[in-house]
Structure formats: structure tokens, C-alpha cells
Amino acid sequence: MTEPPATPDATEIAAMIRRKQITALEAVDDAIARAEAMQPMLNFLIAPMFEQARTRAKSGALTGPFAGVPYLIKDMYDIEGVPTRWGARFTEIAPIPTASCAQVKAFECAGLVLIGKSALGEFGWLPTTEPLAFGPTRNPWDLSRTPGGSSGGSAAAVAAGVLPMADAADGGGSIRIPASACGLFGLKPSRRRLIGDQHPAGGIELTAEHCVSRSVRDSAGLFAAMERVGAEAALPPIGAVTGPSKRRLRVGYVLGSIGGRQPDAEVRAGAENAAKLMEQLGHKVEPTVWPLDGAALIDDFLKLYRSAALEVAGLARLAINPKVVALASLALKSIGLLPRGIGRKPDTSALEPLTLAMAEEAAKLPAGELAKAKAGLREYDASYDDWFARYDVILSPVLLQPPVPIGHIAGDVAVETLMARVFDFADYTLLHNIVGAPAMSVPLHWTTGGLPVGMQFAARVGGERTLFELAYELEAAQPWANRRPPIFAEGRRQ
Secondary structure, eight states: OOOSSSOOOOHHHHHHHHTTTTTTTHHHHHHHHHHHHHHHHHEEEEOOOHHHHHHHTTSSOOOSSTTTTTEEEETTSSTTTTTOOOOOSGGGSSOOSSOOOOHHHHHTTTTTTEHHHHHSSGGGSSOOOTTTTTTOOOTBBBBBBOOOSHHHHHHHHHHHSSSSEEEEESSSSSTHHHHHHHHEEEEEEOOTTTSSSOOETTEEOOOEHHHHHHHHHHHHHHHHHHBBBBOOOOOOOOOOOOSSOOOEEEEEOOSSSSSSSOOOOOHHHHHHHHHHHHTTOOOOEEOOSSSOOOHHHHHHHHHHHHHHHHHHHHTGGGOOOOGGGOOOOOOOOOOOOOOOOOSOOOOOOOOOOHHHHHHHHHHHHHHHHHHHHHHHHHHHHHHHHHHTTTTTTTEESSSSSSSOBBSSSSSSSHHHHHHHHHHHOOOTTTHHHTTTTEEEEEEEEETTSSEEEEEEEETTTHHHHHHHHHHHHHHHHHHOOOOSSOOOHHHOOO
């Protein structure tokens, strides 16, 4: 069993509360104090819920494996009485939710105490967290750099020691990318594995919810608490994974990205070291290639994202064009704007230039193109399954570069330049969302300049046990939890 980090993780904080070494209120107050200290530097917090959190912590009614542990939730989920903004300006007019979503209720059943909502980029389109509505979130390893995205607010807070783990959601890499950029552990589960709202993009479920954390056991423990069971389970439940396996794995090693790009020299060094570490641990590693046409995959994936942007634009102008109700997917209806919008065609005062540009591109698609893109993406399921007839896991980088500077990838950059920069930074993570398979970012490398670089390990659909067991082994072989960035919140107990 991996030793707990010197800075208590969520599992240890819950144990301290059960042992009555601290109270839930003390744990929450400590996290709030750290959040208040770090927010001016990092800008990770969109909606503080401090008084609600204190009331819940004092209630005496907390149960579950993480009873009393403070937590942040990404600002794309409804909490009763708290605005849901999705990183956007026009959502300021949205009604305040009158009920909490299923994911929030499951967190509360696990005993977590929500202290606020964390930042994301506008609608999570980009692999950074720089919404024009709220300003950029910064990386505690280097304040001039991005923490990744779109779950960058959660990742920045956890990396800076505000709290031990926080909510993240991944529709194209948004758990793994910020985990890589912030030196954290982040596992994207299989499709429909965990309790939580699903968010289809163009009719295909891409998004899976989980967390970013400093320790593997926190992620595995929350996974067990949130796993769908019984009639709701889409896959056979795996329960709690508590340590490594003795099984040695067949590992396929991919260095080039899905789009055919080669990684930065520092990322390459990290990937090569990870492959060597796997061999030293007794796993069999061999080179392999992506089982797909990378250009076609990216093109079809972008068509889905653009169609979702068109739905957003339709919701924004809904008040003067009721026909656009037909465009609104169930996912975007959850924003809460129906039946009112801004009452005019949205412009850059309502939506970022990228969102508007994607909506315009989607509107120009010939009839049948979106359906063709969906069909093309579904064809990757078989080739992905065939890949895992030869391998147990696939190793690759998470990103092509270490964390990029603030402003390099943001919604107001000229669209052609922006998209080139996006795919020079990130595309290793797309396939797993398309096929609904699990993949994780493991913090195994730091650059000579001190920036974290995560390595991605992917498994077959339903293969989370294999990934968690491997993560425990890697955590023991090359510990990371006690590495602290230059910006780190000191607390009484964390």
C-alpha cells in the first residue's frame, strides 16, 4: 500500500475527522482560508459557497467515505441556489437553479462538503482556462502559464494545496490535460461509468466526470463512491481498488500525436523515461501506432464541437427566435436559459469569438455532414477494441508541450491561429472520449524549468481497474504527491 503523503490527502482528512483529531468544520475552515489566500494569485474560484459549506460541516449529519472533506465542483453543474455560468458572459441572465443535479447529490452522499464552484473556459471548448467572462486561471507552478483546461480551476486549486482533490469533467481531455499541466493524477472514466450528468456534443456522449487529485487512492476512493451500480450500471462495477496488481502488462507505446505531430523535446524525454520505468517494473513495452486516420478523426470531432457551439448560440438568442429550441440538446438545456435568452443575435458581448466562429462554421455544414461525422466517429470503436487484443494499456504523452503561456490559447485569439495552436498543444486525448474508454494522466516528469508533464495510460472500455492498479504501482515507484509548486497554500492541517 502506498504511504500517504506528508500533506494529508482526502482519505487521510476523512480518517482524521472520524478519529476526532479535527472536526469537519475545522477542515472546511482551513480550506476556505487557503482558498481566500490563493484566489487573488490563481483566479480558480467562480462562486464561493463558504457559508453554505460551514453550515453543512456543522450539521452533524455527514456520512460517507469522505465525510467532512472540502471539495470544489466545476461550474457546469447545477447546485440549488448557486448560479451556473459555464465560463460565459450571457449565462449571467440564467435563472438560479432550484435543484441540484445528480452529481452534486452523489457528492453529498459521499460526505464531501462543497466550498465553491471552480473555473472553466467558455463551455469547455479549449484546453486552457481563460474565459473572457472571468479572466484567466493561472498555474501555481508558473503564474505566467496555463493550468490547462477546461477543468483548470480545480487543477490549480489542488496543485496549490487549497484542497486535496476537486471535480473535473473530460469531453476531449479536460481531466487529463489540467492534471498533466499541474502535476496531478487525473483519470477519465469509461462512458456512463460514474453518477453524473452526461453532456452529449452533437448527439454523441463525449464527457465523463471524475476528479483531479494528489493521490491515487483519493481518485480510486471517489470512483468507488460515485460508481453506478444495479440497474443503472452501464458496465460491471469494479468497486474500490486499493493497491497495485502483480500482473505484468503488455504496453503499446505511442510517441507521435493523433494528428501526426511530434512532441516537444521535454515531453519526449518524459515519455521515453516513462517507457523505461515500465520496463524496469517488468512490463513489456513495444512501439505501436494509433489505429485511425488522425486527420479524419480531428475533422469529425470538430464538427461535433461546432454543432454544440451552434446550439449555444441558438440558446443565447432564443427570446426572439423560438425555432432555435429545436437546436437545443438536452445538455445545453441544462444551462437553464430556456425559455429566455438575450433576445438578439449573440455577438462578442455575449459569446467569445471562438464560440461565434464555431457556430458560424456549423451553420454552413451541408445537409447530412454532421450525421456523417457521427457515423465516422462511431467506427473507431471496433479498431480501438482490436488494438487491445494486443495490449493491456497504451502509453503516450498527454500533451505535445509543457503548459503554454497565458494568452497563447484563448477564445479571443484569431480563429485560424488559435486552432493551429490548440493542435500543436493537445490531441492525444481525443480518441478515448470518442470510444468511451478510460485513460489517465500520471505526473511522471518535470521539465528542467520545473513544469509538470503528465504521461497518459489508456485501457479498453471498462478497464479502470487495470489503470488504477498501474497508477498505484507508478506512485510507489516514482512518488509525486509531496512535490510542491512555488505557489502553495500552507494550512494548519493540510
